[in-house]
Amino acid sequence: MKGNEALAEAAIRTGVDAFFGYPITPQSEVLEYLLQEDAQKRTGMVVLQTESETASINMVYGAACAGRRAMTSSSSPGISLMSEGISYLAGAELPGVIVNVARGGPGLGTIQPAQSDYFQATKAPGHGDFRQLVLAPASVQEMADFIPLAFDLAFKYRNPVMILSDGVIGQMMEKVYLPEPRPRMTEFPEWATIGKKPGKERKRITSLNLIPLEHEKHNQKLQAKYRQMEAEEIRYEEYLCQDAEYIMVAYGASARIASRAVEMARAKGIRVGLFRPVTLFPFPAPQIEALSLRVKGFLSIEMSAGQMIEDIRLAVGKNQRVEHFGRYGGLVHVPEEILEAFERFYMEPHGH
Amino acid sequence: MDIKDIIRPENRVYKKSDLLYDTTFNFCPGCGHGTIVRLIAEVVQEMGIEHEVIGISPIGCSVLLYDFFRFDVINASHGRAAAAATALKRVMPDRYIFSYQGDGDIAAIGTSETIHTCNRGENITIFFINNAIYGMTGGQMAPTTLTGMKTSTTPGGRLTQESGFPLHFTEMLASLDGTYYATRQAVHTPAAVRKAKKAIRLSLENQKLERGTSVVEFVSNCNSGWRMEPVASNQWMEEHMFPVFPLGDIKCEGKLIQRS
Amino acid sequence: MAKVRGAIVVDTEQCKGCQVCKVSCPQQVIGMSGTVNGKGYYYAYMEHPEACTGCSNCGIVCPDGVITVYRVKEA
Numbered sequence: 001m002k003g004n005e006a007l008a009e010a011a012i013r014t015g016v017d018a019f020f021g022y023p024i025t026p027q028s029e030v031l032e033y034l035l036q037e038d039a040q041k042r043t044g045m046v047v048l049q050t051e052s053e054t055a056s057i058n059m060v061y062g063a064a065c066a067g068r069r070a071m072t073s074s075s076s077p078g079i080s081l082m083s084e085g086i087s088y089l090a091g092a093e094l095p096g097v098i099v100n101v102a103r104g105g106p107g108l109g110t111i112q113p114a115q116s117d118y119f120q121a122t123k124a125p126g127h128g129d130f131r132q133l134v135l136a137p138a139s140v141q142e143m144a145d146f147i148p149l150a151f152d153l154a155f156k157y158r159n160p161v162m163i164l165s166d167g168v169i170g171q172m173m174e175k176v177y178l179p180e181p182r183p184r185m186t187e188f189p190e191w192a193t194i195g196k197k198p199g200k201e202r203k204r205i206t207s208l209n210l211i212p213l214e215h216e217k218h219n220q221k222l223q224a225k226y227r228q229m230e231a232e233e234i235r236y237e238e239y240l241c242q243d244a245e246y247i248m249v250a251y252g253a254s255a256r257i258a259s260r261a262v263e264m265a266r267a268k269g270i271r272v273g274l275f276r277p278v279t280l281f282p283f284p285a286p287q288i289e290a291l292s293l294r295v296k297g298f299l300s301i302e303m304s305a306g307q308m309i310e311d312i313r314l315a316v317g318k319n320q321r322v323e324h325f326g327r328y329g330g331l332v333h334v335p336e337e338i339l340e341a342f343e344r345f346y347m348e349p350h351g352h
Numbered sequence: 353m354d355i356k357d358i359i360r361p362e363n364r365v366y367k368k369s370d371l372l373y374d375t376t377f378n379f380c381p382g383c384g385h386g387t388i389v390r391l392i393a394e395v396v397q398e399m400g401i402e403h404e405v406i407g408i409s410p411i412g413c414s415v416l417l418y419d420f421f422r423f424d425v426i427n428a429s430h431g432r433a434a435a436a437a438t439a440l441k442r443v444m445p446d447r448y449i450f451s452y453q454g455d456g457d458i459a460a461i462g463t464s465e466t467i468h469t470c471n472r473g474e475n476i477t478i479f480f481i482n483n484a485i486y487g488m489t490g491g492q493m494a495p496t497t498l499t500g501m502k503t504s505t506t507p508g509g510r511l512t513q514e515s516g517f518p519l520h521f522t523e524m525l526a527s528l529d530g531t532y533y534a535t536r537q538a539v540h541t542p543a544a545v546r547k548a549k550k551a552i553r554l555s556l557e558n559q560k561l562e563r564g565t566s567v568v569e570f571v572s573n574c575n576s577g578w579r580m581e582p583v584a585s586n587q588w589m590e591e592h593m594f595p596v597f598p599l600g601d602i603k604c605e606g607k608l609i610q611r612s
Numbered sequence: 613m614a615k616v617r618g619a620i621v622v623d624t625e626q627c628k629g630c631q632v633c634k635v636s637c638p639q640q641v642i643g644m645s646g647t648v649n650g651k652g653y654y655y656a657y658m659e660h661p662e663a664c665t666g667c668s669n670c671g672i673v674c675p676d677g678v679i680t681v682y683r684v685k686e687a
Binding site for chain 2: 617618619621626628629630631632634635636653658661666668669671672673674675676677678679680681682683684686
């Protein structure tokens with residue numbers, strides 16, 4: 001199945017209540033699949049093509065207020081249009097899943113794949129002190145598996161969760177085991193505005209608080225969630241890292257390509273390993289820091305000018321060498337290029 | 353008969369709705385927002401739908417609706433109430449959903465969401481308060497600011513070459529096939545209030561017919577923004593706003609009303 | 613026929629002195645007090661209580677819902 005379609009099928013199967021989306025390459029298949037598969041008939045799931053990404057994210061907000069599993073998917077420029085809405089989800093403590101099948105930027109950029117939205121996703125998805133949990137799928141299987149996972153995390157933390165994919169993972173086809181079906185929710189969280197219950201006080205949902213002392217407390221409550229995410233939700237994969245002298249760090253499509261470069265290096269007797277962050281926030285800093293105690297250098301492989309590299313540097317501190325390699329602008333690097341860059345950095349005597 | 357004999361519970365003919373908290377409204381003295389909020393609470397109470405209704409407050413003077421209404425209210429981001437309302441109604445078709453939006457919220461930043469919501473004929477109610485100004489932020493020009501009208505951003509009066517014409521947004525919405533009912537009301541006199549209350553009730557009851565969106569525009573005053581006394585602002589509204597924004601039904605049961 | 617008598621109770625602390633009720637009263641019952649409430653507003657009151665018919669015009673037009681209206685038929 002194609003990545004985008006596996007994600008859509010998983011949404012139907014695992015009881016997503018509502019999808020609001022706007023066409024944009026490279027992820028229009030998600031919306032098309034849901035409508036062609038008539039998800040509405042299969043599970044009663046609401047599927048609506050909207051007039052803009054801004055409308056989409058605010059519809060996710062509306063459905064989330066009713067305690068429903070609501071999601072949207074888009075690509076880079078569309079995600080930029082959603083940043084206010086994502087900030088509102090975090091501020092109002094609402095669960096919501098946003099899929100970004102990233103493409104080259106900035107501006108109109110290109111429709112080919114890229115990983116240049118790392119900062120946007122992990123550092124500043126919107127205004128204000130908040131973070132969103134970011135999952136980075138590297139296979140069609142993970143495109144499907146991350147939907148139920150993203151919703152469980154979104155509801156656990158009452159916070160937006162982003163699935164940061166890219167044009168490669170979204171468009172490629174691969175064998176996939178579809179997740180176990182689970183029914184749509186019938187009981188809704190106590191905080192949901194589904195109509196005041198008799199004998200109970202009404203509910204209100206807002207991110208506004210005009211009393212600074214209260215608003216600081218509210219923000220501290222949000223910060224505690226992010227610390228809890230950092231403590232409990234870090235996910236990653238290691239490949240040939242146990243005896244590695246050098247570590248390549250890569251997520252999503254870059255991880256697949258880098259794993260090939262690792263094998264090519266190993267064939268030449270160079271002990272290289274691959275560390276794949278699955279959660280980009282919370283970033284696996286502790287694990288990378290542990291590796292840095294016994295390796296000589298890191299190479300961050302990203303289809304961008306280098307963004308995740310900053311988090312690696314933060315994790316390993318000053319006394320560790322971290323370099324970056326990546327084709328971008330819509331280009332996808334090949335294993336040979338990665339190996340060549342690696343050798344240039346670390347193998348040649350005068351490597352700076 | 354002594355006043356004390358009159359003021360007895362069994363003689364009571366009017367009081368504030370039970371669906372309003374005791375908190376004082378944050379609206380300025382004499383502002384139409386307060387009257388409209390009060391009427392909506394009364395209608396929800398009389399329809400007995402307090403357990404089935406969800407209101408959506410925008411950004412603007414009415415952002416604090418959830419502190420006034422004793423039923424569920426959510427706050428949507430500026431201009432996006434219609435989108436949030438669409439989603440709420442789609443996931444809960446049996447609920448009454450209404451959005452409550454000012455002229456800047458609905459006809460400036462929220463134009464697209466509102467037009468497409470009506471064009472899809474979402475079975476919700478949109479309350480649109482037109483006081484021709486951005487009240488909360490201190491009296492700037494709004495899309496419905498009248499030609500020549502002074503605001504903090506049109507100090508010499510709104511010039512059409514500079515900033516265009518007063519926007520007839522409800523007429524625009526009424527022209528969409530998805531819009532079922534569109535009317536323009538006022539709440540500055542007892543007679544206007546009685547008509548407005550009927551319109552509010554009809555606009556909510558329409559949701560059960562599932563025949564499209566109901567839009568109720570209230571031409572209202574903004575005495576702070578217009579720099580007038582409340583009573584004077586209502587007179588000014590009658591003389592200047594009503595000719596540009598005539599009261600009355602614009603569309604009933606899906607059919608446009610031919611107007612003089 | 614029996615004379616209808618009315619009366620209103622104003623929540624003087626919540627009243628913002630906007631006078632919209634005063635101009636809406638067909639019997640000119642309502643006047644603005646000479647003293648201010650806790651917020652500094654001259655609140656509304658029944659200046660001519662005997663003229664009140666309990667028509668509730670004032671109640672339904674008040675932007676803050678501070679007026680409760682009573683009406684009774686005199687025996």
